Amino acid sequence: MRLLVLAVLSVALMVVDARLEVLKPVRSQMGLVVAPFYWVAGLPVRLWDAVTEQFNSRSELLAENEKLKAEALLMQRRLQKLAALTEQNVRLRELLNSAALVDEKVLVSELIGVDPNPFTHRIIIDKGSRDGVFLGQPVLDARGLMGQVVEVMPYSSRVLLLTDTTHSIPVQVNRNGLRAIASGTGNPERLELRHVADTADIKEGDLLVSSGLDQRFPAGYPVATVKEVIHDSGQPFAIVRAVPTAALNRSRYMLLVFSDQRTPEQRASDSAEAEARAEQDQQRAGQAAETEPGEAPTAGDAVQAGEAPQQAPAQPQAPSTSSNQPGGAQ
């Protein structure tokens, strides 16, 4: 009898949790216990690490220090170039009137646990809703994209990795811009590109970067390198296998990216508003240029309005960028 009651209760809970949003806040609060649990479970490993680090020999530390210094030097050299390039990029983007951000805000977080189920690729990190983490937030490590946040708890969150069988990400071949979708295979070293035409220009060694078409992952971050391309005449599409660039099962520190705080709906309404404003400006300009008011809603005007967002703001901005230039150089 009690089995029946509890079983029905469990099934009801499962259905509600899967289909409705009611339990999400409850779940997130219950998640408070998750972080300490994983923290305690990982304690022996961390203690061992700390102990070995303590007894690391002096020469090893010196060697590491030397290596890091050399690396820092290299990075600084690159950074010098990057500053100039960023400046240039911002200017060009302004000319194009593009709203895309060049630099995103990031938050460093640490891995505190790995999902005990070997068939899912999920990890737990030590930043949660108190740190501003949100659902669907992209997660990177030093080498590339790792995955996205799928569950936010107050002090921790769960991240679904790229290689989970339920995960896919739109990518682009860096060399020629060819678009594709990279799906996880359940193997931490393997991604598969779906529905790539047999004749597509893709080959071994190509770097795949995120295309940003999903409006979730920022564009241009490395995702994977193509490992093999198999053309099988019996298959409708080419089989393309790639290796993720991020160290999905080794990275301890990762970055949470805050690229755009707005939700997709807000973004859509914002862009619609901007378009409407540009259209109004165009109409006003048209009236000021002494065209007949009756002509405003004709087809010819609509075409002009479509071009407006590119034309109208570019002209006032050209002088402003040139006036910025000396300021930036000083």
Place this chain on the structure above:
Amino acid sequence: MSVQRPRNGWVIWLSLVLALLLGVAPLPTFMEIGRPLWVALFLSYWVLYLPHRVGMTTAWVLGLLQDVLYGSLLGQNALILTLIIFLVLSLHQRLRMFPLWQQSLVLLVVYGIAQLVQLWLNALTGNRPPTLAFILPALVSALLWPWVAAILRGLQQRLGIH
């Protein structure tokens, strides 16, 4: 017989928390596929020998905790743990008479059934493991049962838990 006040009841809870911890402890990748069902093992022991202290409701609550820890659907592990404990409870008169290795065999079947239900539920939510390996945890747990039972019995007798 006068009604005895529960003595050292906290040990039961402590052991169950320990089981939850063992359930998420990091393991090498090749061992992860056969991670024993710690919570089920510990619960089975307490249910077998102290059925008046630990029952299906306890199992259900622990299962919910597991769901939160693993990030699975709320109720999934709760259902499975309740099922295991129901089977153990309905067999407990007989199981208590058996020697340890025979208990292991019965528990292997019970855990196997539970893992099968787990597989079905996972298939419903889309995370279906592609292999027969889902039976491995049941096997490992059954092999561990004599040791777990011996340790917990020692603890029980030492602390006089009723």
